[in-house]
Amino acid sequence: MAINLYSQEAKKSSFGIQYTFYCDLQVAPRNDEDNIKVLHHAPAFSYRINNHNLYIGPLISHVLTKSKYDNKAFGLHFGYRYYSNELLRNFRIFGQFHFSIFWVECHYHQLGWPYNTTGTEIKVNNTASFGVDYEAIPNLHIYAGTGFGSYGGFCLILDSFNLSEYIGIKYEF
Numbered sequence: 001m002a003i004n005l006y007s008q009e010a011k012k013s014s015f016g017i018q019y020t021f022y023c024d025l026q027v028a029p030r031n032d033e034d035n036i037k038v039l040h041h042a043p044a045f046s047y048r049i050n051n052h053n054l055y056i057g058p059l060i061s062h063v064l065t066k067s068k069y070d071n072k073a074f075g076l077h078f079g080y081r082y083y084s085n086e087l088l089r090n091f092r093i094f095g096q097f098h099f100s101i102f103w104v105e106c107h108y109h110q111l112g113w114p115y116n117t118t119g120t121e122i123k124v125n126n127t128a129s130f131g132v133d134y135e136a137i138p139n140l141h142i143y144a145g146t147g148f149g150s151y152g153g154f155c156l157i158l159d160s161f162n163l164s165e166y167i168g169i170k171y172e173f
Helices: none
Strands: 013-026 037-049 053-061 069-083 091-109 114-135 142-148 162-170
Touching: 037 069, 037 162, 053 091, 069 114, 091 142, 114 162
Parallel strands: none
Antiparallel strands: 013 037, 013 162, 037 053, 053 069, 069 091, 091 114, 114 142, 142 162
16 A cells, blocks of 8 residues: 655745845946945845745935036835855855836036036836845844846946945845
């Protein structure tokens, strides 16, 4: 007599909140006006199912370089993160695609009237990165990563190359 047992993989899902601090540095700008260094404060709501994580939230950005741009900008960000299985106890690595869009005021100077004009530019940043995630206490994750991307549009169009470094904290319910 044979007994066949079948099982189904259980789906583990959770909602969470996270805060990430990003720093973007352009490596090879086309000219000095395009050379911007930006710090981002990025809180987000996240949803994780098994090893997949989606997140979305507001974005507050600070332009560090003295340029035509104001130093504060606001926008939105969203992304997708894929976690590995646990490599060590409470330690995983992940790959991430991150997209952000923010509106920044810029000032143009010209020789003729009106001499100074102000406008708004839309900056789109997209980044692919790898990182590490450590669950310090149950449901509280600390993570950090590094990646590359561009301010040139969606889908990693690399017309101006930038490096991205980030660190963050996440709590899952």
